[in-house]
Amino acid sequence: MLSLFSTPADALTFEKLPIVKKSDQWSVQVGEAKKGKDLVKPVKGKFNTYSLKIDKIGEDVDSxxxxxxxxxPNSNTRYSLVSCPPSAPCSKEDPKWAINLARQLNDGNPYRFSNFLLAEKATELEVEIVWTDNNQGRPMKETFTFTNQ
Incomplete structure (x- = not known):
């Protein structure tokens, strides 16, 4: 009976926050969620809440x-959590939001999610960043995977 109400042993739980992963181009940080009356709260047995901060540390980007x-668990499928921060609603069909985000990052202002949900049964969090710049002229992608290891 106890196992029905406990978190699975391999569930993604961050023991120490923030956790930062970096490449030559990006810094991605998972941290504690911002708390507030209008923000979602964790629900034991269902999901946790975290924050996300992305900084551009490499070359300037166009989008x-x-x-x-x-x-x-037991699936190759990945489920999207969010696509745009609440502070900057956007549409993937509108390329202007990707250009505006690039300008924001180029100006040294990070991309932030102050509070997002992550199911307790998840064992991986993937942060995918797709960008373009004048040098390459084609989209580039990096994926940062956060696990318990």
Whole structure:
């Protein structure tokens, strides 16, 4: 009976926050969720809440898109968590939001999600960043995967 109400041993739980992963181009940080009366709260046995901060630490970019995914146990499918921060609603069909995000990052202002949900049954969080720049002329992608290991 106890196992029905406890978190699975391999569920994604961050023991120490923030956690930062970096490449030559990006810094991605998962941290504690902002708390507030209008923000979602964790629900034991269902989901946790976290924050996300992305900084551009490499070359300037022309456009940027960010996607968050979680996995589902025993499945290859990844489920999207969010596609745009609440502070800057956007539409993937409108390329202006990707250009505006690039300008924001180029100006040194990070991309932030102050509070997002992550199912307790998830064992991976993927942060996918797709961008373009003048040097390459084609989209590039990096994926940062956060796990318990």
């Amino acid at each position: 940027v898109k960010v996607n968050l995914y979680r996995n589902e």
